[in-house]
Amino acid sequence: MRPGDALPPLERTINLVDMVAxxxxxxxxxxxxxxxxxxAAAGVPGPVVDGQVFGALFVELLQDALGPKCFVRxxxxxxxxxxxxxxxxxxxxxxxxxxDDRVIVDLTATILAGDHGPERPAVRPARATVLLGVADGPGxADGPGxAR
Numbered sequence: 001m002r003p004g005d006a007l008p009p010l011e012r013t014i015n016l017v018d019m020v021a022x023x024x025x026x027x028x029x030x031x032x033x034x035x036x037x038x039x040a041a042a043g044v045p046g047p048v049v050d051g052q053v054f055g056a057l058f059v060e061l062l063q064d065a066l067g068p069k070c071f072v073r074x075x076x077x078x079x080x081x082x083x084x085x086x087x088x089x090x091x092x093x094x095x096x097x098x099x100d101d102r103v104i105v106d107l108t109a110t111i112l113a114g115d116h117g118p119e120r121p122a123v124r125p126a127r128a129t130v131l132l133g134v135a136d137g138p139g140x141a142d143g144p145g146x147a148r
């Protein structure tokens with residue numbers, strides 16, 4: 001792996017069932033994400049995908065590309081457009097830098113053209129710092145706070 005290398009992209013269609021499951025998993029039951037009547041009353045074209053779903057998809061992309069021993073240490077991103085139930089997003093990454101035990105990856109999330117409009121950025125810019133083979137949190141095997 002070298003700077004400039006592209007990671008294999010991840011495409012996912014997020015449907016209403018996915019959004020209800022995500023709401024249950026995160027205890028985020030804001031009705032804009034799953035209630036068609038609430039959404040219609042708000043004048044929005046459809047239930048809105050929770051923005052944190054993009055973080056979960058980025059982590060999946062990174063782990064798929066870098067392996068099960070990678071640890072996403074930092075992840076930052078900026079929202080650009082709403083994504084609605086039934087739309088498909090393509091997440092992609094490019095290696096920006098490689099340091100001793102980590103990889104810096106520039107990421108994008110693009111909503112593909114569909115019923116709610118043309119192709120458009122969902123998230124941009126986005127960047128992750130991924131540790132390779134180590135974790136540095138309290139649950140790390142050799143890190144601070146590890147059981148000895």
